Amino acid sequence: MSAHPAPARPATALPPVFAALERWTRERPDDPAVSAGDGTLSHAGLTARTAAIAAGLSAAGAGPETAVGLLLGRSRDSVPALLAVWSLGAAAVPLDPGHPVERLSSVLGDAGVSVLVTPEVPAGLDVTGVRTLDPAGPDCRAGAAHPLDVATPGPDTCAYVIYTSGTTGRPKGVEVTYRGLDTFVRALAGLGLPPGGLGLNAVSPAFDGWLWCTLLYLVHGQGVALVDLSLDGLRRAADAGREPVPAGLRTASLTPSLLAAHGGALAGAETVVVAGEQCPAALAERFSRGRRLLNVYGPTEVTIAATWADSERGDDVSAIGRPLPDYRAYVLDDELVPVAEGTEGELYLGGPAVARGYRNRPGLTAARFLPDPFQGGGARMYRTGDVVVRRPGGELEYRGRRDDQVKVRGHRIELGEVERVAAELPEVVAAAACLLGSGGTLGLALVAAPGAGEGLADSVTGHCAKLLPEAAVPTTVRVVDRIPTLTTGKADRDELARLLAAPAREEARSTATARERDVMAVWAEALEREIPGPDADFFELGGHSLAAARVVADLRRTTGLRLTLGSLLSRPTVADVAAELDRLAAESAVPDTGLRTAEGA
Numbered sequence: 001m002s003a004h005p006a007p008a009r010p011a012t013a014l015p016p017v018f019a020a021l022e023r024w025t026r027e028r029p030d031d032p033a034v035s036a037g038d039g040t041l042s043h044a045g046l047t048a049r050t051a052a053i054a055a056g057l058s059a060a061g062a063g064p065e066t067a068v069g070l071l072l073g074r075s076r077d078s079v080p081a082l083l084a085v086w087s088l089g090a091a092a093v094p095l096d097p098g099h100p101v102e103r104l105s106s107v108l109g110d111a112g113v114s115v116l117v118t119p120e121v122p123a124g125l126d127v128t129g130v131r132t133l134d135p136a137g138p139d140c141r142a143g144a145a146h147p148l149d150v151a152t153p154g155p156d157t158c159a160y161v162i163y164t165s166g167t168t169g170r171p172k173g174v175e176v177t178y179r180g181l182d183t184f185v186r187a188l189a190g191l192g193l194p195p196g197g198l199g200l201n202a203v204s205p206a207f208d209g210w211l212w213c214t215l216l217y218l219v220h221g222q223g224v225a226l227v228d229l230s231l232d233g234l235r236r237a238a239d240a241g242r243e244p245v246p247a248g249l250r251t252a253s254l255t256p257s258l259l260a261a262h263g264g265a266l267a268g269a270e271t272v273v274v275a276g277e278q279c280p281a282a283l284a285e286r287f288s289r290g291r292r293l294l295n296v297y298g299p300t301e302v303t304i305a306a307t308w309a310d311s312e313r314g315d316d317v318s319a320i321g322r323p324l325p326d327y328r329a330y331v332l333d334d335e336l337v338p339v340a341e342g343t344e345g346e347l348y349l350g351g352p353a354v355a356r357g358y359r360n361r362p363g364l365t366a367a368r369f370l371p372d373p374f375q376g377g378g379a380r381m382y383r384t385g386d387v388v389v390r391r392p393g394g395e396l397e398y399r400g401r402r403d404d405q406v407k408v409r410g411h412r413i414e415l416g417e418v419e420r421v422a423a424e425l426p427e428v429v430a431a432a433a434c435l436l437g438s439g440g441t442l443g444l445a446l447v448a449a450p451g452a453g454e455g456l457a458d459s460v461t462g463h464c465a466k467l468l469p470e471a472a473v474p475t476t477v478r479v480v481d482r483i484p485t486l487t488t489g490k491a492d493r494d495e496l497a498r499l500l501a502a503p504a505r506e507e508a509r510s511t512a513t514a515r516e517r518d519v520m521a522v523w524a525e526a527l528e529r530e531i532p533g534p535d536a537d538f539f540e541l542g543g544h545s546l547a548a549a550r551v552v553a554d555l556r557r558t559t560g561l562r563l564t565l566g567s568l569l570s571r572p573t574v575a576d577v578a579a580e581l582d583r584l585a586a587e588s589a590v591p592d593t594g595l596r597t598a599e600g601a
Helices: 016-027 043-059 078-087 101-111 178-189 208-219 231-239 256-266 281-287 362-368 415-422 456-467 493-501 514-527 545-559 565-570 574-588 595-600
Strands: 032-036 039-042 067-070 091-094 115-117 131-133 158-164 172-177 198-201 223-226 251-254 271-275 292-297 307-310 328-332 345-350 369-371 380-390 396-401 405-408 411-414 428-436 441-448 476-479
Touching: 016 043, 016 078, 016 178, 016 208, 032 043, 032 078, 039 043, 043 078, 043 115, 043 131, 067 078, 067 101, 078 091, 078 208, 078 223, 091 101, 101 158, 101 172, 101 456, 158 178, 158 208, 172 178, 178 208, 198 208, 208 223, 208 251, 208 271, 231 545, 231 565, 251 256, 256 271, 256 281, 256 545, 271 281, 281 292, 328 380, 362 369, 362 380, 405 441, 411 415, 415 428, 415 441, 415 456, 428 456, 428 493, 441 456, 441 493, 456 476, 476 493, 514 545, 514 574, 545 565, 545 574, 565 574
Parallel strands: 032 223, 067 091, 067 115, 091 158, 115 131, 198 223, 198 251, 251 271, 271 292, 441 476
Antiparallel strands: 032 039, 158 172, 292 307, 328 345, 345 380, 369 380, 380 396, 405 411, 428 441
């Protein structure tokens, strides 16, 4: 297609995502389709950019089963680049420039990426044997004047590979097929959102939640507002003097943690989607008032989402709802026999959206993707490891995990991966990780080898930061004499969490002012750790973007003062924040004009 609408082809001739793209290009060509920090694209512009990047990819040899890395961050070109890969029937490998170079290298190698779409290769990233393609370069401009041709790949061809945390200490790639993608998009279209306006996408580009947000909005003719709520993104917003979440959003998709931190900016949103974590009932109740709320659940292995609860149809949105169209959900015991309603069992998911498996991991694929005994004919089901209960009305209620997988701010993390990365240092004899408090951060306990230096905890933290995504880097690392264990010999993670939550040592805080003590109390609750004193640095204590938003909101609420996020980001010690609050309090005080004395005379 050109930048202006071309005559429509029959929608049946196109895969669902491209049928939607063609529809909105024809009906709403000038409406925003993508909004990002580096510019916007209309629906017509999105189609033109997709055609141009597709031409560059085709010239680079991309086609079915070709792994194409997408290292574009939250650029406006991230959306047309993804669509360009799919228009060729190739396999997209989404990457996050914020991830450590070592992790990016591991993914490029494991996925077999042959073409990398990026404006700039990060320093230290080895791209030997990989062809790089700049979306703003001449190779991606030549096709702009040509129509967008869409291939029809085989249904079992790989559409994308998403890398998730792995128990072996290295990420594992989930291969999702075009059959799964089409099944998901068709189900998504049934939600019936109104066209026009913008929807919020604040998810990491390497996470399939990013795909959820992008497809949800594009399918319904809404624009994708790409927003960065990481620490770097918050700092850029503060430096530019703007709020991190843009005003006027029509739809928003966030993890419950992000919703709790940034929900105040969504007053005008008509629809709010929560996903990626268990949603507290109080949060669901709060954000379902006067608007539509969807609680969405689904592992990467079944194409992004598998069930949802919808307030519009009267569901209890604190539960994870019912299966999407063409998805199947089984609640089974250890013998793969269905359990009675109201009885806990493990959730297995079936249907055409079940992924192909794990890339280069046949053993793990066989263990997690099983024959579906309820369908036959070669159908498979995925063992989620999640414990659920089926209610009498058919809704599924999430109860927890059967293994050591946890969710931290919406990111799926295997505690075993964190432990194995920590144990790579020769000074570490043993390591055990756990979820701390409300689940916003990880803790790590270490047993040190004889002669290990005093800086072991800092060394392990730095090592983890080089290899793991930010959410998987432990914020509390402590050297212990022994790791608490259960009678089975496994680490007692509940006891470990209590141990790491206790202060490492008592520190005198008598020198702190009253205001500093107030700040320290708020920080301690948000970071779930003791704050040593007024010189403590928020980010050195493990503060992250969610915690920063939370402490600013809490301090505003408790003091009545309009502390800004930018002030915390630029001067992040207890003493600095307390001084800023004192300054704001002095500015807001009513000057003494003497009128009260005269009136009282």
